[in-house]
Amino acid sequence: MxxxxxxxxxxxxxxxxxxxxxxxxxxxxxxxxxxxxxxxxxxxxxxxxxxxxxxxxxxxxxxxxxxxxxxxxxxxxxxxxxxxxxxxxxxxxxxxxxxxxxxxxxxxxxxxxxxxxxxxxxxxxxxxxxxxxxxxxxxxxxxxxxxxxxxxxxxxxxxxxxxxxxxxxxxxxxxxxxxxxxxATRFQPRDPPRVEFPHRGTEYHLPAAKRHGGEDVDEEEEIGGAAHDKIKVHKVLFTKEFVARLKARASSSPGPDLPPPPTAQQRRGYSTFESVVGHLWRTVTAARGLGAGEATKLRISVNGRSRMRPPVPREYFGNMVLWAFPVADAGDLVSRPVQHAADLIHRAVSRVDDAYFRSFVDFASSGAAEAEGLAPTADESQVVLCPDLEVDSWLGINFYDVDFGGGCPFYFMPSYLPMEGTMFLLPSFLGDGGIEAYVSLFEGHLEEFKRICYNIA
Known part of the structure; x- marks a missing residue:
């Protein structure tokens, strides 16, 4: 082209x-x-x-x-x-x-x-x-x-x-x-402030150079030299029928040999987002060859507009996002059914509620991060996330409503972003209720991901 x-x-x-x-x-x-x-x-x-x-x-x-x-x-x-x-x-x-x-x-x-x-x-x-x-x-x-x-x-x-x-x-x-x-005025800290959750190590962390006494740290050495592999971005399409079967599997009984997740018995089922992301988390973990004893963490963007009380208007212009961080043992995640992964996601996202957002405002406004030399964990320079993943869902955003006078777009997608371990979810351009997932992985892991990404277990 x-x-x-x-x-x-x-x-x-x-x-x-x-x-x-x-x-x-x-x-x-x-x-x-x-x-x-x-x-x-x-x-x-x-x-x-x-x-x-x-x-x-x-x-x-x-x-x-x-x-x-x-x-x-x-x-x-x-x-x-x-x-x-x-x-x-x-x-x-x-x-x-x-x-x-x-x-x-x-x-x-x-x-x-x-x-x-x-x-x-x-x-x-x-x-x-x-x-x-x-x-x-x-x-x-x-x-x-x-x-x-x-x-x-x-x-x-x-x-x-x-x-x-x-x-x-x-x-x-x-x-x-x-x-x-x-x-500039909407998110003011409470008086007195109430920091009720651990924001150090969540939204903020101490940069590697400061952890090592100011010495330069080779990030590629920290991840075992894996950054030398090629990173590829792959689009996978989950049809409406596949998503329905995946949700049904996530909401079904895990079988007599595996106990249900702690909250599963109190819920009718898991959402499309929880089911699809749970499936992708398990599939990518398996494709990477991660095993028992290795921890894998998801970073999930959570829109706070509807979570804060009173709700923040949908028309609010700015950033209104924090993150949920479900964590699992890689071996346990892959060996157990998708219901387990969906439940971990559900519980982690549920915890990022009004109380959590307000606690973050109080902490971030206190000056503690600046005084301690903390930096945001949202680090755009980190090009490799393995063994972790980050997912951004655009399923509820009105990107397809844009109309310049000739009708809405027939195609929409994120541009090229080769950041290993990132995933973007958006509605299928076919308009049939399916979901597109853009997954960025090392070339060596991608072939295995392609082979198993439609297996529902």
Whole structure:
């Protein structure tokens, strides 16, 4: 796929019917923004023709940025020296590109480095824009939108809301519901604070260099040199029928030789997420060849909007995510049925409730992390997670609701992210109730994963 860039520009907010607001203000990042990954997240959309012209999407982006001003700003330090979004209205990167071939020749997209051509090239240099967009046109009239955004500014839920607003603005419709932009004041610590859970070693840890007295630590040596293997990203499709059988298996009796998990007798069954992730956890652990006595841990993103009391509005713009960390012995995980893994996941996620979120706010606001030199465990420089895994579920995010005027996308996927041990879940592009899982593993483990990933046990 040869992609030709035809233009690259900055799009700034377009304010309708009034003067532009001051560009000297800033919004401090709150405790949830600062503890998440300091990285850009990229997604890809594909739209069948007819599609509106690029100029319409550019104008729509300008109007959407006027509503979501933080995306048009820059990361920096606020007046108090703390990390902040500077409301500079400096704008977003807008790139136009073309491919001299029909889209069908490249579909379905495979998770490979070639996908990076569908995003603005950063050439290894510093990136200032918090949002970068590339519109790639194909000879058949199809449009591919590569969207890249900085995670510190917003999580998946908030980013999905912005993308829907961009579509509405392109169609000259009101960008509603409006975002709730109160990240600086919404999450205040209690008086007195009550830190009721262990956040050291969970959201925060002491970096390896400090654990070793300030000496440089070779992370590749710590993982046994495995980073020298090649990492591949593989997409596996679980059909609606497969997911139904998997859920039924997770909710069935484990048999006379194995006792049910502690909470299984009090529950009717396990959710789609718990069943699918439990299955993937067992399958990846087996494919990696992990055995008895080796611990394996899942890092599961948990959206706190509906968990806090009172609930945080769905339209809240910012980060509202913490993590659940179920842990298992690898041998036990693989030898026991999927119900065991689903139950571990259910219990771990259930513990990340309102009390946990408020305890985190109190701890993260106390200054203890800074005083002790702690760093977030969400470390984008860690390219190998084995024997652990991380899963991000996009099953409930409205990514498929984006409509620029020619209808919703017929294809959506995360871009190429070769971080070993990561998994992304999203609804199947077929729209049949199935689930796509993008799994990143070492090449040596991937072949075994492919062989066993449809085995239900």
């Amino acid at each position: 040869k992609v030709k860039i035809t233009s690259s520009k900055i799009v700034k907010p377009a304010y309708d019917g009034g003067a532009a607001p001051s560009t000297g203000e800033s919004v401090p990042l709150n405790v949830f923004d600062r503890v998440t990954y300091d990285v850009y997240i990229a997604v890809i959309y594909a739209f069948r023709p007819p599609n509106p012209p690029n100029a319409a999407l550019e104008q729509g982006l300008a109007r959407a940025l006027a509503v979501y001003r933080e995306w048009a700003g820059r990361l920096g330090d606020g007046p108090d020296g703390r990390p902040a979004v500077l409301l500079s209205d400096a704008g977003a990167r807008f790139v136009e590109a073309a491919v001299d071939a029909p889209l069908a020749r490249s579909m379905p997209f495979k998770p490979s480095p070639e996908l990076l051509r569908l995003h603005p090239s950063i050439d290894g240099g510093p990136v200032e824009e918090l949002v970068q967009v590339q519109l790639t046109r194909f000879t058949c009239g199809s449009l591919v939108v590569g969207f890249t955004a900085h995670h510190r500014v917003a999580d998946g839920q908030a980013t999905g809301n912005f993308l829907v607003a961009w579509g509405l603005a392109t169609r000259r419709l009101p960008a509603g519901p409006l975002p709730v932009c109160d990240r």
